[in-house]
Each structure stands twice: as structure tokens, then as C-alpha cells.
Amino acid sequence: xxxxxxxxxxxxxxxxxxxxxxxxxxxxxxxxxxxxxxxxxxxxxxxxxxxxxxxxxxxxxxxxxxxxxxxxxxxxxxxxxxxxxxxxxxxxxxxxxxxxxxxxxxxxxxxxxxxxxxxxxxxxxxxxxxxxxxxxxxxxxxxxxxxxxxxxxxxxxxxxxxxxxxxxxxxxxxxxxxxxxxxxxxxxxxxxxxxxxxxxxxxxxxxxxxxxxxxxxxxxxxxxxxxxxxxxxxxxxxxxxxxxxxxxxxxxxxxxxxxxxxxxxxxxxxxxxxxxxxxxxxxxxxxxxxxxxxxxxxxxxxxxxxxxxxxxxxxxxxxxxxxxxxxxxxxxxxxxxxxxxxxxxxxxxxxxxxxxxxxxxxxxxxxxxxxxxxxxxxxxxxxxxxxxxxxxxxxxxxxxxxxxxxxxxxxxxxxxxxxxxxxxxxxxxxxxxxxxxxxxxxxxxxxxxxxxxxxxxxxxxxxxxxxxxxxxxxxxxxxxxxxxxxxxxxxxxxxxxxxxxxxxxxxxxxxxxxxxxxxxxxxxxxxxxxxxxxxxxxxxxxxxxxxxxxxxxxxxxxxxxxxxxxxxxxxxxxxxxxxxxxxxxxxxxxxxxxxxxxxxxxxxxxxxxxxxxxxxxxxxxxxxxxxxxxxxxxxxxxxxxxxxxxxxxxxxxxxxxxxxxxxxxxxxxxxxxxxxxxxxxxxx
RNA sequence: GCUGCUGUAGCUCAGUGGUAGAGCGCGUCCUUGGUAAGGACGAGGUCGUGGGUUCAACCCCCACCAGCAGCUCCA
Numbered sequence: 001x002x003x004x005x006x007x008x009x010x011x012x013x014x015x016x017x018x019x020x021x022x023x024x025x026x027x028x029x030x031x032x033x034x035x036x037x038x039x040x041x042x043x044x045x046x047x048x049x050x051x052x053x054x055x056x057x058x059x060x061x062x063x064x065x066x067x068x069x070x071x072x073x074x075x076x077x078x079x080x081x082x083x084x085x086x087x088x089x090x091x092x093x094x095x096x097x098x099x100x101x102x103x104x105x106x107x108x109x110x111x112x113x114x115x116x117x118x119x120x121x122x123x124x125x126x127x128x129x130x131x132x133x134x135x136x137x138x139x140x141x142x143x144x145x146x147x148x149x150x151x152x153x154x155x156x157x158x159x160x161x162x163x164x165x166x167x168x169x170x171x172x173x174x175x176x177x178x179x180x181x182x183x184x185x186x187x188x189x190x191x192x193x194x195x196x197x198x199x200x201x202x203x204x205x206x207x208x209x210x211x212x213x214x215x216x217x218x219x220x221x222x223x224x225x226x227x228x229x230x231x232x233x234x235x236x237x238x239x240x241x242x243x244x245x246x247x248x249x250x251x252x253x254x255x256x257x258x259x260x261x262x263x264x265x266x267x268x269x270x271x272x273x274x275x276x277x278x279x280x281x282x283x284x285x286x287x288x289x290x291x292x293x294x295x296x297x298x299x300x301x302x303x304x305x306x307x308x309x310x311x312x313x314x315x316x317x318x319x320x321x322x323x324x325x326x327x328x329x330x331x332x333x334x335x336x337x338x339x340x341x342x343x344x345x346x347x348x349x350x351x352x353x354x355x356x357x358x359x360x361x362x363x364x365x366x367x368x369x370x371x372x373x374x375x376x377x378x379x380x381x382x383x384x385x386x387x388x389x390x391x392x393x394x395x396x397x398x399x400x401x402x403x404x405x406x407x408x409x410x411x412x413x414x415x416x417x418x419x420x421x422x423x424x425x426x427x428x429x430x431x432x433x434x435x436x437x438x439x440x441x442x443x444x445x446x447x448x449x450x451x452x453x454x455x456x457x458x459x460x461x462x463x464x465x466x467x468x469x470x471x472x473x474x475x476x477x478x479x480x481x482x483x484x485x486x487x488x489x490x491x492x493x494x495x496x497x498x499x500x501x502x503x504x505x506x507x508x509x510x511x512x513x514x515x516x517x518x519x520x521x522x523x524x525x526x527x528x529x530x531x532x533x534x535x536x537x538x539x540x541x542x543x544x545x546x547x548x549x550x551x552x553x554x555x556x557x558x559x560x561x562x563x564x565x566x567x568x569x570x571x572x573x574x575x576x577x578x579x580x581x582x583x584x585x586x587x588x589x590x591x592x593x594x595x596x597x598x599x600x601x602x603x604x605x606x607x608x609x610x611x612x613x614x615x616x617x618x619x620x621x622x623x624x625x626x627x628x629x630x631x632x633x634x635x636x637x638x639x640x641x642x643x644x645x646x647x648x649x650x651x652x653x654x655x656x657x658x659x660x661x662x663x664x665x666x667x668x669x670x671x672x673x674x675x676x677x678x679x680x681x682x683x684x
Numbered sequence: 685g686c687u688g689c690u691g692u693a694g695c696u697c698a699g700u701g702g703u704a705g706a707g708c709g710c711g712u713c714c715u716u717g718g719u720a721a722g723g724a725c726g727a728g729g730u731c732g733u734g735g736g737u738u739c740a741a742c743c744c745c746c747a748c749c750a751g752c753a754g755c756u757c758c759a
Contacts, residue, residue, distance in 0.1 A: 110754095118687085118688070119688095120688070120689070121688085121689070121753090209753060209754070210688075210689095210753090210754085211687075211688070211689095211753055211754030211755070212686070212687030212688060212753090212754060212755060213687085213754065213755045213756090214686075214687090214755055214756065217755070217756070218756080219685075219686065219755080219756050219757090223686060223687045223688090223755075224687090224755095225687080225688085226687095226754065226755080228753095228754080254751095254752095258695075259695085265751095267732085267749080267750055267751090271749095271750070271751090317759095318759090319759065322759070323758090323759060325757090326757075326758070326759085366759070367759060369759090396759095398758080398759080400757080400758070401685050401686095401756080401757060401758085402685070402750090403685065403686075403687095403754090403755080403756080403757090404685090404756090404757065404758075405751090406752095410758085498759055499759070500759080522759090549759090583719090585716085585717070585718050585719090586716040586717060586718090587716060588716065613714090613715075613716080613717095613722095614717090614721085614722085615715090615716085615717045615718090615721085615722060616717070616718055616719060617717085617718085617719065617720060617721065617722090618720080618721050618722080619719090619720095620719050620720055621719095621720035621721055622720085622721090623720090624720055625720080631719085633718070633719060635718055636718095637718085645718080645719080647719060652719085653719060
């Protein structure tokens with residue numbers, strides 16, 4: 001029996017049985033054999049050393065240029081890490097799991113350990129040094145397959161109880177007959193593989209962080225020590241990666257928000273409760289103002305509703321029972337509180353009675369929909385009125401876990417650019433479509449053109465979801481249909497839906513390639529049911545409307561947080577808190593400069609006048625650090641000519657221009673939300 | 685919420701068991717300078733909060749609060 005190998009170039013070769021991809025590579029060319037790091041056999045990435053069975057196989061030799069090879073490299077790097085840890089901290093180190101990461105922005109692999117004593121960031125250098133030793137030794141890796149029983153016996157000998165648990169689970173859940181282990185010198189790991197032939201092929205790596213992680217991701221389990229690292233085939237790519245991380249760090253919206261005076265999170269006010277400073281507010285007003293205009297054009301009716309509402313309202317909607325643990329506790333009226341205290345009611349009792357609905361209170365609203373539903377119900381609705389589209393930039397409060405709070409992207413008090421559309425089932429698909437189109441417009445306007453869509457579906461087996469399965473199926477079908485019709489690339493995620501219905505989420509990549517979840521569109525048959533919503537149809541009988549919840553930004557707080565990072569604080573002109581800085585060269589031209597400043601302000605431009613006694617270089621530097629898009633430098637020459645010397649953030653010095661030209665140019669750029677007629681360069 | 689780390693002037697940070705410093709920023713004055721930092725002087729801190737150890741704590745110990753990284757969660 002022989003092995004027939006089909007190569008990617010279409011050629012085929014014949015070998016005796018048991019031939020390995022490594023041998024095939026050697027046969028093709030010594031250079032390929034040297035560059036080979038792994039192989040792809042019949043579409044499966046595997047070790048170079050495996051013995052190929054009889055028959056025909058498609059074989060592709062993977063070198064450091066192939067994406068799947070990088071994953072193999074990182075996986076081996078994780079094993080090198082584990083081996084180094086054991087060498088340093090002794091056989092008492094329990095190693096658990098250590099995968100390669102291919103989609104993470106920073107990290108390339110990690111390994112979770114149960115350590116006899118904790119280690120910190122400062123220990124990583126020591127671990128790296130030991131890893132370099134393991135790499136220098138070029139320790140060969142060897143795959144062994146054995147029965148689960150043998151593997152358990154081996155792991156018992158090594159004292160690795162997490163591995164034993166993993167093997168036992170593989171047997172129980174997947175009924176495996178055989179497991180694979182990788183030997184790497186004195187280190188043996190249960191592992192699916194594949195791996196590099198030896199550790200010497202891990203060329204460039206760096207350990208980046210040490211942090212806690214629960215065993216198997218469950219907070220009920222023990223907290224392990226996770227060491228994160230990244231690895232590449234060469235130093236250059238590693239250096240680029242580290243630069244990219246550094247770049248991201250510099251764009252951190254929390255850092256820029258402070259530097260540029262955009263927002264503030266004050267301990268005196270509370271964690272996760274951002275305060276918008278004047279400059280940040282400017283950005284938000286522009287963004288929201290623009291969106292408000294777009295909503296009016298699309299037949300939305302703005303409403304304004306309060307920040308709190310009766311507990312009963314949220315009992316009816318289901319939010320109170322479903323998300324109690326992530327809400328601020330309810331407010332109870334003083335009189336009620338005093339009466340209950342008089343009856344000797346304890347705090348625990350009070351909470352229980354509120355849960356049972358025996359005591360009412362008020363809740364800081366966690367969602368706007370119950371209020372909007374009341375607005376819908378305020379009038380009798382005819383099918384002729386539908387769709388009713390109620391919009392509000394409504395601020396909601398959610399008690400996020402303390403460890404989750406993060407700048408503007410995860411907060412406890414935030415606004416939703418919310419709207420609720422009440423429509424007939426027949427109108428639903430069209431409404432979803434226009435919501436998707438609005439979200440696309442928002443993203444396009446802000447230059448966030450790299451995104452995909454996630455359709456989050458229910459999960460029949462979970463009890464998390466409420467409502468009629470038929471409605472769910474219908475809603476899911478409507479959503480799919482729209483996404484397909486608009487040709488969006490999408491993934492489906494079962495079990496990710498809201499409790500009341502499926503949703504579309506926009507997953508947007510920023511300029512550094514990091515993915516964020518922004519806009520959302522959710523279909524809801526459930527709340528109309530719970531609140532007994534109706535409209536009178538053409539048959540003169542009451543029917544139940546469907547609701548769409550949608551927020552193209554998601555939340556202005558979160559969205560602007562992401563925009564700060566996307567633009568690195570250099571906002572396009574229409575959003576920039578200060579659009580133009582007027583910089584007189586000396587006090588001699590202060591009057592003329594002041595008149596320029598006035599003229600710009602009167603034209604509706606946000607102008608800042610720097611009349612400090614600094615030299616012009618210092619003034620320019622200050623405006624540059626503030627990322628002001630345009631500067632108008634003014635000296636005697638400009639005064640003479642009624643001109644300004646224009647300097648742009650993106651294109652540098654543009655030379656002297658008549659003041660009228662500057663005003664007109666800036667107006668044009670603001671109104672077009674992008675293109676820069678002054679410099680010919682993009683505004684951002 | 686959990687694990688680890690951190691908390692000193694408005695900001696970024698240094699520092700010592702004997703109650704504190706730098707740079708930037710801020711204020712005043714001098715300077716009137718042409719495209720990324722002109723000069724001088726000055727103000728500003730109960731060293732996160734509360735306990736404890738000590739003759740003495742910003743420094744050591746404990747608790748709490750907050751921030752950061754990761755995990756978990758996210759209507």
C-alpha cells in the first residue's frame with residue numbers, strides 16, 4: 001500500500017505508507033523542509049511528524065508565512081511557558097489550560113496555573129529568561145496517543161489533578177477512546193496539538209501580563225493565575241505588535257478624556273457616573289443634534305420621560321425580576337418606610353416583600369421602553385397611525401459589577417439614543433430595514449466603515465427567554481431576511497438574544513482593528529403582550545402591535561468613548577470641541593485678532609482666542625496638543641491684508657488666506673462632516 | 685463580584701520610620717516674539733479614608749473606598 005500525496009500546486013507524489021509531511025517537504029526542497037513548521041493534511045492542521053495512512057491525502061506544508069502556522073507557534077509558546085514555570089516554581093505547579101489566541105488585540109496565548117504562591121508582573125522577566133533557555137535547548141516535542149486510563153495514570157504520577165479532571169470529562173462528555181499528550185523534555189501535557197517540531201522554533205515572544213482567571217471560566221471555581229504572552233516568527237513582527245499595543249494605550253479614551261478635558265469620573269459623585277465637561281459636552285451635543293435631525297426626517301417623534309418609575313411598571317415589563325442584581329436598589333417612599341419600620345419589618349423582609357409585589361417603590365429606570373409604552377398607550381391607536389416611532393435620548397441606570405466599570409465604555413449611568421417603534425407585523429421587516437439603514441448611515445458618517453453584524457438568537461433549551469416560540473421564529477426570520485437583503489456580512493449567535501426577543505448588533509472595528517459592539521436593533525413581541533398593547537386594524541378589531549427597540553449609537557457615552565480612541569482625540573471638524581484657534585503673533589495685532597475671533601464665532605464656528613503673552617511657537621504647540629483642527633495665525637502682515645495665516649492639524653501650514661475664505665471653507669467642511677476644502681485633505 | 689497590582693500638588697510621577705519634592709499646568713511681573721516650549725518670581729499637598737503598631741507613620745499592619753489588568757456578567 002502506498003500513500004498518494006496531492007500538493008496545493010496540483011501535482012501528486014507517491015510515498016510508502018507511514019511517510020510524514022516532514023519527509024514530503026524534504027522531498028520537495030531542502031528550503032521548504034527548513035521553513036516547514038506544520039502541515040495541513042486534508043484540511044486539518046497537524047504535526048510535521050505524523051505518519052500518513054494509506055490512500056490519498058491533500059497535503060500542504062505550512063511555513064511561517066501561513067496564518068495557521070502562527071497558531072501552532074503560539075500554542076507551542078504556551079507550552080514553553082508552562083515548562084519554564086515548572087522549572088522555576090517546582091513540580092507543585094498545576095498546569096491547566098493554555099491555548100493560542102488569534103483574535104485578541106493584545107495577547108497571543110496564555111496558560112492558566114494553580115501556583116503554590118502567587119506571582120506578579122515583576123516575575124515575568126524571570127519567567128521569560130527561563131523560556132529563552134527552553135527555546136535555546138531546542139527541546140523536541142513528541143506526540144503520544146494513549147488510552148484515557150493510561151493518561152490518567154501518567155498525570156497522577158505527575159500530580160496534575162486538573163489534567164485528570166479534563167481527561168475524565170473528555171471520556172464522559174465526548175466518549176473519547178484515546179487522548180493525545182505532548183512530551184517536551186521533562187514536560188508532558190494533555191493536548192490536542194499540533195505543535196512545532198521543537199521549542200527552538202519559537203523565535204520571538206514576550207510575556208505581557210499576569211492576572212486571575214477562574215478555572216473553567218466559572219466564578220464558582222478556584223481563581224487561577226493566568227500568564228498572557230504573545231509570539232511571532234520574527235522579532236520585527238513582535239516589535240510591530242508591541243508598537244500597536246503602545247499606540248492603543250496612547251489612544252485610551254480615559255487618558256485622552258483627561259488630557260483634552262472631555263469628561264470626568266469623580267469619586268465624589270460615584271463610580272461609573274461620568275460628568276461631561278464643557279468640551280466633551282460639545283462633542284456630544286453635535287453628535288446628538290445631528291442624529292435628532294436624522295430622526296425627525298425619518299418620522300420619529302421625540303418624547304421626554306422621567307428617570308424613575310414605579311417598581312410595578314418594571315415588574316410588568318419583566319426588567320425588575322430579570323435583572324434585579326444589576327439594578328440600583330429601589331427607592332421607597334418615606335411614609336411607607338416609616339410604617340414598615342414601625343411594624344418591625346427588617347431590610348431583608350422589605351426586599352422580599354418588594355419582590356413579591358406587596359410593597360411598591362420606584363426604580364431608577366434601567367430601560368426606557370416601559371415609559372415609551374405608556375406614551376403609546378396614552379392614545380387609542382389606529383392602524384393608520386402606525387408605525388409610531390417614539391425617540392428619546394434617555395438616561396438609564398444599571399448597577400454594573402464594580403470590576404466591569406471602564407471609563408465611558410462601561411458605566412452605571414448612561415444614555416441610550418433610544419427609540420421604540422410600534423408597528424403591525426406586516427410593517428416589521430420594513431422598519432427593521434430602515435433601522436439598519438440608519439445605523440449604516442451613522443457608522444459611515446463617522447468613518448467607521450469596517451463592521452459586521454451579529455444576529456443574536458434565542459436558545460430553545462434555555463429558560464432565560466420568554467414569549468411565544470412562533471413569535472420568536474417569525475422575528476428571527478424577519479431579521480435574517482433584512483440582513484441578507486442588505487448584503488451585510490453576519491454571524492449568528494444562539495443564546496445571545498435579549499430575554500424578550502432576538503436582535504441585530506453591529507460589531508464595529510476601529511482604526512486599530514479592535515472590535516466594539518455598538519448599535520443594536522431588537523424585535524419584541526413580548527412587551528406588547530405584557531402591557532396589552534393594541535391598535536384598531538382595518539377590520540375594526542383590536543390587534544397587537546410589534547415593537548422594535550433600536551439604538552444606532554447604542555449609547556452616546558460608550559460611542560464617544562470609542563470615537564475618542566478611533567480618532568485618537570483628533571475629532572473631525574464638525575465634532576471638534578474647539579474648531580479654530582485664533583493666535584495673534586503679538587499684542588500689537590490683538591484687536592484685529594479679536595475681530596477675527598468674533599467673526600468666526602458669529603459664523604457659528606467654535607473659535608478660541610489665545611491672547612496670552614506666549615510667543616507664537618508656544619501658542620501653536622498648545623493648540624496642537626489640544627488637537628484643534630485649525631489655527632488662524634495673525635501678525636501685522638495679515639492685519640494689513642485682512643487675512644489670516646491658516647495652519648491645519650492634518651496638512652500643516654496652508655499660508656495666508658482672506659478671512660472670508662477661511663470662514664467659508666470651515667463652514668463647508670463642518671456641513672459636509674468630513675472633506676476639507678481648505679487643505680484638500682480629509683478632515684479627520 | 686473574584687484574583688493581583690496601585691492610590692503623594694490640577695496633571696504625570698520621584699521619595700524617606702523623624703509631618704515632603706520634580707516636570708508640566710496655574711498666578712503675577714518682565715518680554716512683543718512669525719508656525720511645536722522666552723525669562724523671573726510665586727501660590728498650591730491633613731501623602732485615598734478609618735483604625736492599629738510605634739516616643740514618632742506618607743512610609744509597617746488591618747479594614748474600607750476608588751482606580752488599573754484579567755476573569756465572570758451585560759436588558
